Amino acid sequence: MTFDATITQDFNQAVSREWLETNNLGGWASSTISGAHSRRYHGLLVAATRPPVDRQVLLSKLDETLIIGGQRHDLGCNQYPGAVQPQGYQYLTQFRRDLFPEFTYEAGGVTLRKTIVALAGENTTLIQYEVLAAEASFTLELLPFLAGRNCHDFRHADDSSQPDFTRTDDVFQIRPQPSSPDLFISVPGATYEPRSLWFYQLEYAVEQERGESTHEDLFSPGSFSLPLDLGATVQILVSTSSPAGRDAAALLAQEQQRRTALLPPNAAPDSLQRILTLAADQFIVRRGADLKTVVAGYHWFTDWGRDTMIALPGLCLTTGRLADARLILQAFAESVSEGMLPNRFPDSGEAPEYNTVDATLWFFVAIYHYRQASGDDEFVRETLLPVLLDILAWHQRGTRFGIHVAEDGLLSAGEEGQQLTWMDAKVEGWVVTPRQGKAVEINALWYNALRIASALAYDFSSPEKGQEMEAQASQVFAAFQPSFWNADLGCLYDCLPPDGLPDASIRPNQLFALSLPFPLLTGERAAQVLAVVEKHLYTPVGLRSLSPEDPRYQPIYEGSLRQRDGAYHQGTVWSWLLGPYVDALLHVYGPDLGRQKARQVLDALTYHLREAGVGTISEIFDGQAPHRPRGCIAQAWSVAEVLRVAVELQTE
Template identity: 55%
Template structure:
């Protein structure tokens, strides 16, 4: 169980650095800081995915709570209004824990309340349960819903678009927030309703301000609920886009509890793995409806949708290491139908626009994901029948040439790049400026290409095509030979990062070369692998991730901060990436199979589960100490790769 003590929760600046996240398997979520003071535009009690997993909207931002006892009012909420923090409900919070769900403990006027927040899997529904563990006398709990009713990337400001009329019946409020948005239902058993419409102004979101973005919002209310309570009472609230007429919050909470416990059935004695398994569950979501319903992976919360590259890197850790083979199968099949000109989409957009295909590596990671699926399940019939024809089409397009000048070159290696496009995972772009263009032959693309060819050859052999398999193996061998001739940096004793479009080597020290060792079919021998591991450990390793650039480089940026321009220009120029610990540990295990060094890496990392978004793993970290978490608070491939290597190498059993 993860926990935050009262000493931190009652220190405002410390408390707001901790966050919690609930998700619903649709792309929707509920999230805030540990004291319910919103610090991001993405924080909200009900953030619904209207077109799963996209079309996300912050519908209900907050549910402000006030205890009324003996004529006194104790406001439990916390809001940043810029010049003032009001109310200061963090003075009443005595503890926060994260086990199956986030739970909050409050004490005021001798009354002790435990609050649990949970999202219902497969619904745009959030549950809020209050248990009165102690109360010297009966009291009233007032609840003030504050609505944002907006797209989750935007902010709301006072306007006349939100209808003031609501319906309150059977303890349930129904509000039509804005035309074209879902209705909002709030069911509070045993409550009375006092209408009082109006705006609350100037909520400040300090993280948005620090990111150089607009950060002030207004929220709307229709009025407030009042509920009489006493010791021993339990109040269950349902907040949903669907009518909760026949739904009971406590029943739904118990069902969700059982669903999550089932995910942990094989890890009853390991709390670290339990939290990672719960974190993994948050990224696997539905895509599509009806007969076309498939599955995909949200790249990161709060603002990413599903990306081809992130999905394929994450699939082994989120699905295979957790035994969720059917989810893996559905994801692989769903992406097979999206391939165009031999390419997987780079990302799906929020509002139904066509997918973007500006990547070279996501398609190649698809081969790795399929290969690991086959290793985990031995599901040859599915792979050969449904996926091999797709892989053949991809290989053919890469030899023929596809978008962005992606093609197999005369030396057997893969060339990629056009001016103005970012095609690898180092994909930051500011206007027309590609920060790390890496046109030509990036080192990790060659590793992925070599692996794709070998995997394709193995599948052809499984399909009784030995002659075709031999031809592809010859192509792979040619690529490996060419790689060996041009990629080794003799002076630095490591691999060049890119051979550019003029054939010039780039000696920038980056972590991409790890993939030339870590993937199933390595491109370098043990001696060179040892040299690479040594310099990566010396210059790039941090306890929470691998730096994207050596501190010796003049472009190195140790702290990721500032406005969008400053942040994007430093995104891959030093920031430490959590997902790269996976390939780093793979290399350690290939060179030292005992697991002791790898276990040390994991143990050095685990403190992070207690900071930032509790129980999950941040996207990036400052390259310099103290390596503060930055970027998305919960990132799929970070969780996936840590979970994968722990399970694959049984590190927590050593």
């Protein structure tokens, strides 16, 4: 994807588009096309110091200046209250996103191309400069901005003495703050000039929109200078470990080869499958020494059980990364406690949190798809099936947060002050959508878990277990429609609370009765549910979380944390739901008309790949047109579900 000067030299257009490079550890390099940071999370080296968590913004920026014939041309860009200075975006003639983000600048007769690469498996960012045109020799000056803080925090100037670089050959070393790791910068052939400067009140516009703190101070200890000529190439390594003696060109070639090997063969450069295959790679990261997990979203999420299991088929199975899928399933199987998968692993490495009812049930669905894709019966039989059977036993006798099987066989969950489903917004003790009792998608998942475990038990020589779970699944099937069917609206109730009337909110959760491997609705009722969802919830970028006709509907996601969380599942659009929506289209309309409608759904989304996070899919969008992207610029299950159905439509 290429953006010309009509975008790159329009500040508002350029600052609204972000690029992201990740390192498969949980760290990243990221900013806007303009070069001005718009979030506290932007940085040139954001290191995952305990992969995949404890992310530290070490080097925030490395702003460039071209000194040509004694005249300075600042390529950097920063936003301050009421001002943008310098305005280097005016020299940016092209931004291109393919394997890596590339920036082309033209100033004073010099054309300079910059490529930024996060190297897989290490906290290292490589920045390459190539001189494509130059009438004479010139100097490239580089000004580092240091942060040295947790990615969720801000840095502010203080009176304490600030560090300077120490130098060994071409490697410069500094500790940005006493609590941060050391930062190493390899700048071959550079001259370093110490010059302590604070840059005050850098303004992050997106934080302001989100009702958060907005300003930060950053420190620069000095600048690097490099003489350059036509045809010159300079490769700079920024890392948490010394890059002394490393061949930057070889590292770049190695990363280029790694990413190229991920790509589907014969896919067009601008195809949805190719773009999203590269995006999918950004979420699969290391957990511990030898396991894998999935970062739920950039820039602030860690790995969440629910998101991981929903995303696993699209991220790993449709891309042929079966070994990664196995390591992810193993990591979460080892984390099961009292029949529950973790909801999330906190960012600073604390003990996992288990406040979820659906992550555990999605685990069954992920295993079902893994077995279908891999045929890895030994791993499923020996490692995973015992865990699944233990999970079912815990659910039968009851586990945390009131999760238990009711007399009618349906699964009930929830207690005061807890939010256990994917609609899990909670702020200042306020649970926005508690959904206590029997939630519709939870019981669709419960039915699928029983059917999947039953089939595995039969296949792996446990017919008694298989028969027992088959009988439980039949009980769920028999109870589901009489309990959940809303004859007045021609769709399903969203939740059956322990006391009181059924919740008739029109939400997308009812889709899972159609879209999972073992559907609970077919025929006319399935068509009615799909029609209600399409009428009330469908948008080109996903499904609304609540009908606009509901008095609680919130059309815009912005403002303070309380305002945003109040809108999160009360009308906000979620793009990951396009996956189950396409599954439901195929289920209701069949392979021919269903595929035609599904392709229209994907075609309607593609414009979004050129806004917000370029080449990836955002977490959420406003409920009302123009459906402005919000939340994380890159969300694992958003990318995964769209990629999954795109590949399925292409291969069927």
